[in-house]
Amino acid sequence: MGGMRVAVADVGTNSCHLLIAESRGSGYRILDALKERTRLGEYLSQGRVTEQGYVRLEEALRRFKQLAQSAGCADLRVYATSAMREALNGGEIAERLRTSTGVYPQIISGEREGALTYLGAAHSVEFSGDNLLLDLGGGSLEIARGDEREAHTVVSLPLGSVRMRLAHLQADPPGARAIRELDATVRGALLPHLKTFALREDTRVIGSSGTFEAVAGMLSARAGHGAGALGGPVNGYSFRLEELGALLDDLRKLSSAKRAKFPGLDKTRTDIIVAGLVVLHATLSALGASRVTVSEGALREGMLVEYLAQEAEWEAGLSARQRSVLEVAERFRIDLAHDRQVMTLARDLFSRLEGAGEAFPAEARSLLTAGALLHEIGLIVAQSSHHKHGHYLTRFAGLRGYEPWQVDVVALLVRYHRKSPPKSSHLEFTAISPEHQRLVVRLAAILRVADGLDRSHTQGAGITALGKHGKNWTLQVTNATELDLHGAREKRDMWESAFGPLHIEG
Structure with missing residues (x-):
């Protein structure tokens, strides 16, 4: 799935x-x-x-x-x-x-761009305890330093390949003097930052951008490897500063028309490649880097990693039991985005109930989270009665980190996220203790309203306030569709039994 x-x-x-x-x-x-x-x-x-x-x-x-x-x-x-x-x-x-x-x-900002690019590269190539990332774009050069996971220092400099070509290398092919002037410009811009980015013996230098990939493609083609010439993957390709220098010497003498025929070079980069190579060579030389490894992971990949982490708040700092829930969820998942939204809404409602004075046992939040993430796994069997199928699947899915009674509670939350509330004729409900029965009713009441608030499966609704006046509750939501509001109102029956009358305002 x-x-x-x-x-x-x-x-x-x-x-x-x-x-x-x-x-x-x-x-x-x-x-x-x-x-x-x-x-x-x-x-x-x-x-x-x-x-x-x-x-x-x-x-x-x-x-x-x-x-x-x-x-x-x-x-x-x-x-x-x-x-x-x-x-x-x-x-x-x-x-x-x-x-x-x-x-x-x-x-x-350039600093945020560099940090995200570092994140993307860290998920694409092997990082060490100390890494220096160079990301050359059309307008700027970002330099970032960090550990295996994230950047700690980022500098953004206006040394992009398009900008530098327009400023220094208008002639075709560019003259030797113009090349020297651009080299000096880059080194001058780097001068205040050389101490910050001084290489250690164990520092790994990573290059990320279309220019770095172009270098890898051309060197690969020159070495007789088909990947570069065919535009194949170059992630993890490593090259020495001397190889880059030799490539620059060859390309700077060619006109744009001749560069377009250069083996391994994407024709769309022929006009900016020389400027890009000068910037890279000057930067690597100034930093004292002798070898660089190419990462195809860059800003977009960093955006993906960040986006997924933000959308799935459960991904960070999970306990062993929650990781177990996610493994089960992925095994049976039909609509993971909907389940995460329901989980987020349910946890929000839970926190607001606690803030209003409702008391729950210490493990209640964790059990509600698990029930919310797993509430639709029964759909893998059938749409009809999927809450009943989900109850069975949850009980026997092999959840780790839970006591047997806790697995029963999670399974019953899946069972009662829709359709009828618990009844005395439901043997799986009456088999648990009265204390746990009350917990199931209260948590299922929260889950049903949360599920209703994403009835449209658009993940748009958010909670702005939950207040209590006497015995009556008022829930204020934002960005909910009419379908979401109708879904929540339709599923507030258990809430009203467990907590009192509920008015929902959109």
Whole structure:
């Protein structure tokens, strides 16, 4: 069974990229990707994005949204980097795009871009205890240092390949003096940061960007490996500074037309590749790096990792028992995004009830979380009576970390998330202690309302307030569809038995 599907995209200086992925345990699987060569850096006039640049972005985002929706993604998260960040009308363009396409390209800082890129690279190649990541885009160069998991120091410098070509290498082919001037510009920009990024003996240097991938492709093709020439994967490819220098010497002497025929080079990069190579060579030289490893994981992959972690709050800091629940959930999952939303709403309701003075045993929150994540596993058997099928599957699924009575409670939460409340004729309910029966009733009451609030399966509803006046409760929700409101009102029967009358306001 597949997990939640998410779509992320970035709006760069040179191109826009879309990734669609599906969660897989603690990672993800790429389902689709699309690249649009928007060349935004060339559609700037007096520091502003031109109307033609806006139209190109609009067309790209419309295509991205259409592909994301057809893949079953409820949302598309888009981040914009250097070109939009520095454009005087970047914010205005972003708002126009939100209005015209329904997609909002959020402009992020260079430091945040570097941190996310580091996160993406860390999930793509093997990181050590100390790593230095270089990410060269069209507008900026990010340098990040960190450990196996995240960056601790990030610097963003205006040394992108498109920017540097326009500023220094307009001639075709560029002259030796222009190359030296660009090299000096890069080294000068790096000078204040050399101490921060000084390499240790065990520091691993990682390169992430289209330029690094292009270098790997060309060197691979030069070495007689087909992957580079055919545009195959280069993740984990390692090369020495001397090899980069030799490649730069060869390419800088060629005209753009001749570079287009260079083995292993993507023809769309022929105009910016020399500038990119000069920036990389000067940077690696200044830092004293002799070898670099290429990561295909970059900003978009970092966005995916962050997105999945945010959407699935259970993913971080899970106990052994909750990891066991997730394993079972993935084994039987029909709609993991819906189950996570129900879990989030149920936990929110639980916290607000406690805040209003309702007392629960210490393990109640954990049991509610498990019941919410597993409440629909019976759908793998049949839609009809899936709550009953789910009860059986939960009891015998092999949940770890739970006492037998706790497994019974979780299974009964699955049993009573829909249809009739517990009855004296339900042997599985009457078999547990009166204390545990009361716990099941109170937790199932919460679960039913939470499930109703995502009746549309759009994961939009949120809770803004839960208040009690006498015996009456008022629940205020936001972004709920009419179907969600109807679902919650229809399923408040057990709540009213357990806690008192419930009024739901949308």
